[in-house]
Amino acid sequence: AQSVAQPEDQVNVAEGNPLTVKCTYSVSGNPYLFWYVQYPNRGLQFLLKYITGDNLVKGSYGFEAEFNKSQTSFHLKKPSALVSDSALYFCAVRGPNNNAGNMLTFGGGTRLMVKP
Amino acid sequence: KAGVTQTPRYLIKTRGQQVTLSCSPISGHRSVSWYQQTPGQGLQFLFEYFSETQRNKGNFPGRFSGRQFSNSRSEMNVSTLELGDSALYLCASSPRSDRVAEAFFGQGTRLTVV
DSSP, X not given: OOEEEOOOSEEEEETTSXXXXXXXXXXXXXXXXXXXXXXXXOOEEEEEEEOSSOSEEEOGGGOEEEEETTTTEEEEEESSOOXXXXXXXXXXXXXXXXXXXXXXXXXXXXXXXXXX | OOOOEEEOSEEEEOTTOOEEEEEEOOTTOOEXXXXXXXXXXXXXXXXXXXXXXXXXXXSOOTTEEEEEOTTSOEEEEEOSOOGGGOEEEXXXXXXXXXXXXXXXXXXXXXXXXX
């Protein structure tokens, strides 16, 4: 069975500083990894995905994520945080079995607080 | 292009009742997935429909069911509601049913069971 761990319930960062939201995964075979963001009373918005290729993936709103196969990690990063980045962030994985279709396994979420 | 539309946005039901939630996917998307989000369990996969067929099902009791129509719109039904069914129910659509396509989520239906 596949799983995703987001070890930090909350990350606090000052505006303008770099931010990292951590994610580790467990899946047999090559993973397909995703980051989503959720603002209050809203659904999830897609940020970026890793399918194959370059380990550094660039996404929406200046976010990027680094895939590390040996550490089974897919950390979300941004060079300079904005107050408006404050939200709930979810890491998700799909396994290698194509029969899994669109089923996503999500981590528990990390609340990002960016302070002015 | 319109996004994923879920109706209603909010719903209050009494224990023992049943409820039907609706999801209209992005135009052209044929895959619709449903997720339950609760503070305790997080985001959990309910089921996926593709071309009117259930493709996958999560670990939920049989009280949770769904269907997809020929226009790709989907409904999910929960019968004999329990207090623990109170949650945000999210629908997501994708153009295809494969590992590569990202899912686009609606704003959700917040169900409260009293």
